[in-house]
Amino acid sequence: MENQLKKNSFNDVPLHITQALLLHMFLGMFHNDVEVTKLTSRQLTSLVSLVKTTKLDRPLEHFTAPPEVVSDIRNLGGGVGPGQAQQIAQLRRCHEYFIFAQSRIRTVHCLHYLCVLYGSLIGAPIELAADEISCGTMCPSEDLWKARTLNEWLSLLKDKNIRVDSKFALVQLSNGSNSYRDLWRDLNNHTLNKEVGFRCLLSLLMSLNGYIHSERLELENCHDKSPGMKAAHWRIDSRTHIETLLKSWESCFVRNNGVLVPRGQNVHTINQSPSLKLILPLLSFAKIRKCVYISPVLNKVWFRDWDGMNDEMKNLSRDPEALRDSINYSLDIINLWIEIISITKDAEKTSVRTPIFFLTCLFTATLLISEYLYNIEEWAINYIKDPTRAPNLTTADRVLWLRTETIFKKVEKNLLPKGSNNASYSEFLRIQANGALDVDILDDAIARLALDTGDLKPIAEIILSARLSSRCLSLGVRILADAPVWPIALVFAEALKARATSIHHTQSKFSPTPVSSVGSTVNSTAGMI
Structure with missing residues (x-):
């Protein structure tokens, strides 16, 4: 690229140069070196500019004429003999055109993914939006892209009954049948x-995440509206429209044999499909972000500003209903991780196979669940101090509290016991946290008493003793830092430790009743244990 810069010409930049820069962006964006992180924004802008200058975001047929196709190429394959060199050359040109067109398309789409995720992380406008991508999409049959030889490719065309008998048919196949901008519209x-x-559905889902972010960013930049007016506008107008878009996407996903709920045998299908392992957490991520504006928190994490992160977390509690709405989607992400690890039965192997986008969603979910639980614990503290001034805890909150406790037990079963791996980074963080990440597991019988009707004081004591907010962060640290393949996982784990330390310092001012004492209290009071 530097050579081309000297010549003041970008017309002949090879595709592999752009792909190498894209890979460099991936590695740099998810690095744990803050100096590398600071360069990301500028480098991403430069890469998007290069893609637009070299017109990778536009259809290949606008610049390169497709090879001649005089008859259905499926009929020329399979029995190609030594005397048919011309046919072999024609077929090879068709195959190479398909591969080159799809390579361009996939490069642009991967860049779009990075732009959406980065914009969402730091709260910046998205550099490459869906409406700017006028090239095609990934071909519906991923097997065609993965075919290793010309004959394998031709055989797949025949098996799938895909007719390629003209230049137009070849261009359609190479472009994935549709312009991406048209599909998005x-x-x-x-x-x-x-x-x-x-793969195409994944791109549309990323674009949906980008749309949610752009809508939120536009609303937040309206300085003539108060926070209350912004919240009302989002709930009444923006969120309703986003929910209909998500339902439309889900409908298309199911029609194309997609799996929305990981359960039973379909977990194997999810685990073996790289696209599904990205789609399901990113779908929950989109639903989370239709409820709460998480970018300000993630921005502070990105720049390792733990005090700023703790301040931004407080802002989430200003709309407790929106925070509560986001928790079930957050728990879905945690549950998906449990289902996947239940197959491998190996936390380290699962970490190696977990995409970075999934880890980012997992980290976000952990922060939100912990904050929600922390708010419930604050209610418990206030109720014990003065029951007359604290509002009643709703049944919905108690059910959700118990669901989180149940899911945490499942997570615990799939992780190494605390202290078993002294060389792990999670163990290092646990020791550094000075007790903030050390939480005992709550007995099932005591946990279920949180749903009991009647005197709320024993329930408040159970909630305080369980310390689920800190336990959530502790489990998150162990998931992210026990086998950190991606360097930024260590940054995420540091952020969770910083949040746990902040909660610990706040709650240490109020000494909760030990779990064993809670059991005795409830036993004598309600006779239920």
Whole structure:
């Protein structure tokens, strides 16, 4: 690229140079070196500019004429003999055109993923939006892209009954049948009823995440509206529209044999599909972000500002209903991780196979669940101090509290016991936290008493003794830092430790009743243990 810069010409930048820069962006963006992190924004802007200058975001046929196709190429394959060199050359040109077109498309889409995630992380505008991508999409059949030889590719065309008998048919196949911008507009118009592959659905889901972020950013930049007016506008207008878009996407996903709920045998399918392992957490991530504005928190994490992160977490509690709405989606992400690790039965192997986007969603979910639980614990403290001034804890809150406790037990079963791996980074953070990450597991019988009707004081004592907010952060640290393949996982783990320390310092001013004492109190009071 530097050579081309000297010549003041970007017309002949090879595709592999752009791909190498994209890989460099991936590694730099998820690095744990703050100096590398500071360069990310500028480098991402430069890479998007390069893609637009070299017109990678536009269809290949606008710049490169497709090879001649005189008859259905499926009929020329399979029995190609030594005397048919011309046919072999023609077929090879068709195959190479398909591979080159798809390579360009996939490069642009991967860049779009990075732009959406980075914009969401730091709260900045998205550099490459869906409406700017006028090239095609990934071909619906991923097998065609993965075919290792020309004959394998031709055989797949025949098996899938895909007819390629003209330049137009070859261009359509190479472009994935549709312009991505048109597909995105179909989704917005609720008319997306075409057959599309999981890779294309992943791109549309990333674009949906980008749309949610852009809508939120536009609203937050309206300085003439008060925080209350912004919250009302989001709930009444923006969120309603986003929910209809998500339902349209889900409908298309299910029609294309997608799996929305990980359960039973379909977990194996999810675990073996890289696209599904990204789609399911990112779908929950989109639903979380339709409820709460998480970018300000993630921005502070990105720049390792733990005090700023703790301040931003307080802002989430200003709309307790929105925070509560986000928790079930957050728990879905944790539950998906449990289902996947239950197959491998190996935390380290699961870490190696967990995509970085999934880890980012997992980290976000952990922060939100912990904050929600922390608010419930604050209610418990206030109720014990003065029951007349504290509002009643709703049944919905108690049910959600118990669901989180149940899911945490499942997580605990799939992790190494605390202290078993003294060389792990999570153990290092646990020791550094000085007790903030050390939480005992609550007995099931005592936990279920949180749903009991009647005197709320024993329930408040149970909630305080369980310290689920800190336990949530402790489990998150162990998930992220026991086998950190991606360097930024260590940054995420540090952030969770910093949050746990802050909660510990706040709650240490109020000494909760030990779990054993709670059991005795409830036993004598209600006779239920």
